[in-house]
Amino acid sequence: MTDIIGILGYLTGFAIMAIIYAIFALGLNVHWGYTGLFNIGIAGFFALGAYTSALLTTATPDPRLFEDFIFGGNLPALLGVFNLGIDLWFFIALLGAGAVCGLVALLIGFITLRLREDYLAITTLGIAESVRFIFLNEKWLANGSKGLYRIPKFLGDLVSPQNYDYLYLVVAVVILVIIYIAVERTIKSPWGRVLKAIREDEITTAASGKNVFSFKLQSFILGAMIMGIGGALYAHNIRFVDPHTFDPLLATFVIWAMLMVGGSGNNKGAILGAFVVWGIWSGTQFLPGFLSDPNFRYVMIGLLIVAVNLLRPGGILGEERKVSKLVQPPEAVSPEQ
Amino acid sequence: MATLKQQTQHLTRKWSASYSILAGLVILLLLAFLSIIKLELVVNGLFLGAIIALGAIGLSLLYSILNFAHIAHGDFMTLGAYVALFLLGTLFPSIGLEGTGFGPFTFGYPVFFALPLSILALAAVAIGLDIGIYRRLRRRNVSKVVLAMTSLGVAIALRGLVQVIWGGETWQYPRLSKPFYMLPMEVRIPPDNLFIGALAVILVLALYLFLTRTKMGKAMRATSDNMELARVSGINTEHVIWWTWAMSAALAATAGVLLAIFQAQLLPIMGWRFLIPLFAAVILGGIGNPYGALIGALIIGVASEVSTQWFNPAYKIAIAFMIMIVTLLVRPRGIFGVRE
Numbered sequence: 023m024t025d026i027i028g029i030l031g032y033l034t035g036f037a038i039m040a041i042i043y044a045i046f047a048l049g050l051n052v053h054w055g056y057t058g059l060f061n062i063g064i065a066g067f068f069a070l071g072a073y074t075s076a077l078l079t080t081a082t083p084d085p086r087l088f089e090d091f092i093f094g095g096n097l098p099a100l101l102g103v104f105n106l107g108i109d110l111w112f113f114i115a116l117l118g119a120g121a122v123c124g125l126v127a128l129l130i131g132f133i134t135l136r137l138r139e140d141y142l143a144i145t146t147l148g149i150a151e152s153v154r155f156i157f158l159n160e161k162w163l164a165n166g167s168k169g170l171y172r173i174p175k176f177l178g179d180l181v182s183p184q185n186y187d188y189l190y191l192v193v194a195v196v197i198l199v200i201i202y203i204a205v206e207r208t209i210k211s212p213w214g215r216v217l218k219a220i221r222e223d224e225i226t227t228a229a230s231g232k233n234v235f236s237f238k239l240q241s242f243i244l245g246a247m248i249m250g251i252g253g254a255l256y257a258h259n260i261r262f263v264d265p266h267t268f269d270p271l272l273a274t275f276v277i278w279a280m281l282m283v284g285g286s287g288n289n290k291g292a293i294l295g296a297f298v299v300w301g302i303w304s305g306t307q308f309l310p311g312f313l314s315d316p317n318f319r320y321v322m323i324g325l326l327i328v329a330v331n332l333l334r335p336g337g338i339l340g341e342e343r344k345v346s347k348l349v350q351p352p353e354a355v356s357p358e359q
Numbered sequence: 360m361a362t363l364k365q366q367t368q369h370l371t372r373k374w375s376a377s378y379s380i381l382a383g384l385v386i387l388l389l390l391a392f393l394s395i396i397k398l399e400l401v402v403n404g405l406f407l408g409a410i411i412a413l414g415a416i417g418l419s420l421l422y423s424i425l426n427f428a429h430i431a432h433g434d435f436m437t438l439g440a441y442v443a444l445f446l447l448g449t450l451f452p453s454i455g456l457e458g459t460g461f462g463p464f465t466f467g468y469p470v471f472f473a474l475p476l477s478i479l480a481l482a483a484v485a486i487g488l489d490i491g492i493y494r495r496l497r498r499r500n501v502s503k504v505v506l507a508m509t510s511l512g513v514a515i516a517l518r519g520l521v522q523v524i525w526g527g528e529t530w531q532y533p534r535l536s537k538p539f540y541m542l543p544m545e546v547r548i549p550p551d552n553l554f555i556g557a558l559a560v561i562l563v564l565a566l567y568l569f570l571t572r573t574k575m576g577k578a579m580r581a582t583s584d585n586m587e588l589a590r591v592s593g594i595n596t597e598h599v600i601w602w603t604w605a606m607s608a609a610l611a612a613t614a615g616v617l618l619a620i621f622q623a624q625l626l627p628i629m630g631w632r633f634l635i636p637l638f639a640a641v642i643l644g645g646i647g648n649p650y651g652a653l654i655g656a657l658i659i660g661v662a663s664e665v666s667t668q669w670f671n672p673a674y675k676i677a678i679a680f681m682i683m684i685v686t687l688l689v690r691p692r693g694i695f696g697v698r699e
Contacts (some may be wrong), residue, residue: 060504062511077668118461133684137691138646139504140428144638145687148570148680151635159673270631275515278508320519328492331505 034187036304041194042256044296047280048198048205049248054339055286057241058211058221060139063146064117066153067246069240070126071119071253072263073157078115078168079258083165090161091170098174112176116197116254123250124243131242136235142242150274158265169264176258190259197255198293201248205289208244216285217241271320276303279323282330283338294338299326379644379695383654386694389583390661398612398675399546400664406552408660409559410621413614414633415652416566421585423647424603425493427506431514432611432637434521437630439481439612440619441521446473460535463550466620467533474616478609485608486601488513514631521627523531530625532660555617563653566606570649575602583647635676636663639683645696654694658682 046064073172078095097111102111114230130149134141164170181189215258216237219227228234257263267273276299284295306322307314330337390401415438421429451457451469458467481552492513496506539547570576575598582589582599590596618633640659644651662682663675670678686693 058502058504060507123641134685139509139640141687141691143428143430143504144635144642145506146686147638148635148677148683151632152677152680154678155673159671241494272513275511278511282508312523315523317519317522320522321516322519324512324516324519328509328516331501331509331512332492332495335501335505 031187034191035037036300038191038194038259040297040300041191041198042114042252043260043277043300044198044293045201045252045255046249047284047292047296048201049245049252050277050281050288051289051292052205052209052241052245052248054279055288055292056214056221057217057245058139059135059238059242059245060143061146061245062274062278063148064151064277065149065268065270067123067126067249068145068253068256068273069150069153069157069249069263069265069268070123072257072267073170073248073253074119074122075115075254076173076257076263078118079111079174080170080172091165092162100238106195108340109176111174112258112262115258116251119250119254120247120249123253124247127243127246128239131239135238135242140243144236150268150270154265154268164263167265169262169267171262172264173257175260194255194259197251201251202289202293204333205248209289213237213240242325271323275320275323275327276300279326281337282327283337285339285341286339287341288339291337291339291341298338299323361635379648379654382694383657386654386658387661388482390658390665397668398544398663399548400668401661402542402548403552404661405657406548406555406660407621408657409556410614410617411441411633411636411640411660412653412656413559413562413610413617414565414637415644415656416649417610417614418637418651419641419644419647419652420579420603420607423649424579424586424600424642425497425506426647427503427510428638429607429679430507430634431517431635432607433630433632434514434517435608435611435630436615436618437521437625437627437631438484438517439477439608439615440625440629441525441530442480442612442614443470443473443477443616443619444525444530444532444625444645448475448530455512457533459533460537463537464554465534465537465549465551465623467535470532470616470620474613476614477616481608481612485604486542489601489604493567494600518627518631525625525627527627531623532619532625534623551620555621558613558617562610566610566649569606575599579603632676635683636660636679639679639686642683643686643693643695645693648693648695649695651695 043243046068049067050061050064053061077093079097080094081096082094083091097115097256098109101111101114126149130142130145134145158167160166173185176193177189178186216227216232219230219232220234220237224234260267277296280295280299281292282295283299284293285291302322303319306319307316312318387405414432416434418429418432421427421432447466447469451473456469456472460471461467461468461470493506537550539549540553541547543559568576570580570588578589578594578599579602581592581594582596584598597684612631615630618629622629636656636659640655641652642655643658644653644655659679659682663678666675666678690696
């Protein structure tokens with residue numbers, strides 16, 4: 023019996039992480055899959071989202087605990103009765119995380135999206151590294167390398183601590199579904215079709231009277247906000263964040279592998295890819311010999327990205343060709359009929 | 360119709376070396392003036408800039424021929440440094456080739472054998488990757504962003520390989536500590552830096568002569584200007600591409616070995632961290648302009664060293680990044696870039 027509970031607990035933890043990664047993959051899908059924006063600094067938005075949410079909700083530090091940082095929003099206590107018994111602070115923190123990431127994306131996007139497309143890649147990479155350095159070196163901001171802990175639990179009073187993961191799994195699923203539906207609807211709207219047009223041919227889109235820069239900027243902000251929410255969800259799951267959490271491998275590269283494997287330009291593919299790659303990632307630790315070497319996973323993730331590009335550019339699912347449910351599939355209008 | 364000669368002249372103007380160097384010197388003088396208090400930082404910044412330059416020039420060559428952002432360039436540097444580590448630390452000692460403290464330097468004479476071998480190894484890796492991966496993608500006519508993303512995958516895999524073989528811990532080349540040179544105005548220079556500076560100057564000069572005097576160098580410049588036109592003029596652009604890979608990988612390997620000597624340590628992440636200064640230098644100098652990359656690298660090197668006078672040294676990379684952002688805001692095509 024205890025074995026089964028242990029396995030169930032492991033699977034729940036696995037599923038929560040896969041879902042959080044799926045949210046990042048959805049955000050990246052907005053950037054890369056639909057608009058063709060090359061963001062290799064997901065870790066930056068991950069960290070900003072996680073830290074924003076953590077800072078908003080942890081208590082103001084007590085000097086007796088050897089903590090050096092000065093600000094803790096302490097939202098749960100601050101809201102008091104306005105938490106309405108449903109821990110309203112959690113949603114405020116999630117939105118706050120999204121808003122901060124959106125603002126940063128607005129700044130970066132404003133500088134780089136008018137220029138060559140690969141400038142965005144380098145700039146996002148720079149932001150990711152800078153964010154990590156700032157959180158590492160500015161102790162007053164978020165406790166430096168010791169990181170933030172005691173991040174509050176959402177609805178923590180509802181269930182006993184050993185069963186809490188099951189509750190959080192439900193929360194994560196609900197948020198994933200909300201984000202999935204939101205992205206699907208925006209992408210299938212006229213707005214989303216402009217994004218795809220930009221990805222395919224910027225000049226033609228501009229010639230059709232669309233403000234390419236503005237659309238790219240909006241897409242960049244939307245994707246970054248989704249990543250921020252993912253980061254916040256992560257912070258309240260692990261309930262500890264430190265700068266080392268956001269190293270490029272686990273916070274950027276893995277997510278790229280997920281989207282590429284699942285199928286960029288396909289939201290279902292992004293979610294599927296998150297589960298597949300996270301499954302491979304978690305599964306390799308049970309392999310014998312050098313295959314379980316954590317460093318070997320680096321090689322694997324890298325090769326996975328290269329292999330998808332070389333052998334199957336569409337990933338597992340490939341891109342959904344249908345742009346709108348109002349448009350008939352191409353077969354129906356073929357000349358034979 | 361432009362003859363090949365006219366085209367070469369046009370290219371010489373595009374990559375005008377003297378103009379670049381002149382303007383760069385003015386900026387360097389300004390920076391030197393700003394930090395008049397600590398000349399030492401400027402001098403050592405120039406050495407760091409020399410290392411950045413070797414990487415950035417290769418990156419810029421790749422940009423100008425293949426027209427994509429080679430994200431794996433930093434990890435080429437890492438691999439180059441670790442190949443030399445294997446030679447210096449494992450292979451050479453086993454055949455009795457060891458030593459430290461050659462002349463005034465901390466490292467021994469085996470470095471002079473290890474460096475060319477590491478260069479050859481990296482050139483082979485680069486050409487192999489081109490045949491195995493990039494050429495296939497080129498033939499499929501994928502966009503440059505897909506090429507860049509593939510190079511991201513290559514970067515991750517290369518670093519993973521380094522970590523699988525050598526682990527995540529810090530390594531060092533066999534070395535012997537040596538006293539710094541004491542120059543006037545409180546300038547202290549680690550003796551190794553002289554080797555770094557001299558080697559960088561030699562390589563840059565050699566590259567300049569290669570690009571301007573040899574047939575392959577001219578073919579390279581023609582290809583960078585217009586690949587189709589170069590092809591119809593009878594230039595084997597595939598060979599040009601291989602030469603480009605080999606040369607930029609060779610420069611990257613050298614930069615990696617020199618960085619390992621400069622920092623007196625090797626880490627698997629050293630090259631990835633270096634990517635931001637590299638790209639900052641390339642963008643500052645103007646994408647696809649190797650001479651611009653050289654000047655950009657020296658500016659980035661000096662600026663990030665000088666910044667330690669006021670900022671936490673941990674922010675060196677952030678300084679390079681800030682310079683890049685300012686460049687993008689003020690003059691996105693870089694100091695010596697041409698309007699697209």
